[in-house]
Amino acid sequence: MAVPNPSDIALFGKDPMPRLVSVQPLLNGSQAEVCLYQRSEDGQAIYRITEPFYPFFFLSDIELLRDFPRAQFQFQQLDGANYYRFLIVVQSWSDYWDAIRHIERATDSREKRPDEVYLINNPPQQYLMQTGRTLFKEMGFEDLHRLQLDIEVAASRGFPNAERPEDAIIIVSMTDNRGWECLLDTRHRSEKDLLEELVRVIQTRDPDVIEGHNIYQFDFPYLQTRCDLHGVAFAIGRDGSVPRSFPSSMRFAERMVDFDALEIHGRHIVDTYFQVMSYDVFKRDLPGYGLKDVSKYFGFAPEDREYVDGDTIAQVWQDDPERLLKYALDDVVETERLARHLSGSTFYLTQMLPMLYGQVARTGPASKIEALLVREYLRQRHSLPRSTWGSQVLGGYTDVFYTGVVGPIVYADVESLYPSIMLNYNVKPQSDALDLFPTLLQRLTDLRFEAKRAMKTIDSADLRGELDARQTSYKNLINSFYGQLGFSLALFNDFAEADRVAATGQQLLRHIIKLIREAGGTIIEVDTDGVLFVPPETNRGEAAEQAFVKQLSAGMPNGIRIGFDGRFQKMLSYKKKNYALLTYGGALKFKGSSLVSRSNERFGRRFVRKAVRLLLEEDIQGLHDLYLATRDRILAHRWEEVADFSRTETLKDNAEAYLADVAAGKRTRAASYELAMARAQETGQPARKGDRITYYITGSTANVTSFENCHLADAWDPNAPDENTAYYLKRLDEFTRKFEPFFTEHDFRLIFSPEDLFGFSPAGITLISNMRAVEDVEDEIPF
């Protein structure tokens, strides 16, 4: 074996330990090729990857691979005599991943990252898809063959117990984007036959994409479990293979979703549930993430849509199976519309990334940006950096200067604050030797601008839809660049730069505050990139307000533009990130967890909503009446349903992790977990991460320990209500306390108390507001 050229070796890592790097393989028919490069004999590290994408794994001894029986190994000579390629040939994806796990187990791979990874070959054919089709730029989203799938299960809460016979799948409904529909059910066939038929139908229809709502966490694992139970091979791959799964997770803002990712050979999975959540990260407008909620929100529900409550499925199946079949079919019809609406941008994103469509649909934005960077580094044959250790310190600037009812209100925000800062203040990770970060960001920004401009000049609705999907995909990428800098696992992270972006954002916001004040406006509240303020007396009315914002924008540094993002009659300013806005159309918009949190009981949310409206209308008598009415309802147990006062919580851990944390003193006991575990004792259904537990508080005094005084919502009987009235009266008091700052203590007590000894009169009660003293705002804008 010849020794590599030392001048090239200098490019490589300085790590003295012998290592190997493996990367994601390129599918070549049913064979996967993984190419690893051996290190040189003289002790210098060399890393070579022919089919590069993401350097996950490193091993300390190439010999380890020889212990793995299901792979073949060979050496090939490359680049004259200088380099050797070490080739692993495996027969299937699962063998590949098994090999990787084998390597991982035998080494402590996490701690042994080389400083740099040098990659030699040309980039992969990015658009080669596992479907056997190619995603050339000319191909449109509509050319995909998409199949939607949904299952109905007899037992209403069956999933974790899928082994029990009563948990059988009773209906499989399917549609596709070519007008085909299909219903399979167990009225005239066994469940086993149904599953076998399902596999046949999928193979016959041969779709590129399988879509479903929450299909990753429910339909697929459930189908797999039932197939295993009956000994049916769930062979839906294009090569007749069964799906391969591995644990994965995805984060949507604060919400972490754990799921078993699934790869079906030759096909892609798109879970509309994920798409809905990622849509909501930006919009924050959805009533819920369930299929029905979202379909109503988008107006996708069929006109004569059938609804069946989850708890009653078994009953409806007995009494009126046709109705349940229609319901199941409506589900997939909605799924198709939802996917058509939301997954176009994912599709066009795939054309830009060295990733498969299904992979793009289930990975977060950070890995996508990194894929773009890595691909170009590979193409330029440049070494890749290693991620650095540390953490970001700074975030956005938030403040509230005025609380109370105030108006009129204008909302102005900096357009694309962080991307604009990164472009105009030369932000780039220190490790980005090729300056790709700013170049890519600029290019994507230009592309998005072009797409948006083209949309305005084009008549065809179809083409406009495609352009919109494209510009959305650019936007998603652009917005992820900043996150990349502060992400500890990203190869191109740079915490100092992330802080510089945040600090610049803070300064820009302070500058805006100063400009508005100098012009005679009153700042109410600011958050990161936007300002809510009362425009100066001289600038009232929509046109004048627009002009005012335009003038503000002119006072900003180059490349930083302020947009007019809304105007409102009035505002109730409560706390930072917590306020309500009254539009000129009379609608109310609520912001902030203390006003709208879904963790609050429904009666409390309704109380707060109504009270805020009354407050904005300065209807003191109305407030008092609302308080009395709500109080009476609690005292009389006058609930429409248990959901009016129950609380729903999502388990963040499974029972074992929870108990371990409790034992370690890391957390306290919580009602939701205790109830889930109690239920597990009774039904054998384990408490799983992600379970939604709905419960209410029992007992007789207001200060009860909730985890010892709680029942599952299902246990509540309207004929023998046992909810804790004293506790819920206390909750009502907690909701009223939000309005304390807006009245004198005396007035507040009058309004929110039942003691009408002398009758209640709103006379003389006025709202009070609070203006914080205006401090000097430092203004050190780097112009």
Add this chain to the structure above:
DNA sequence: AGCTGTGGCAGGGAGG
């Protein structure tokens, strides 16, 4: 092992 961040409010439990 395929995972964007900080800032902020509120409630519950535990312990002083």
Add this chain to the structure above:
DNA sequence: CCTCCCTGCCAC
């Protein structure tokens, strides 16, 4: 009582 800490949910 109060404070501290953790968790959940939300804004951007």
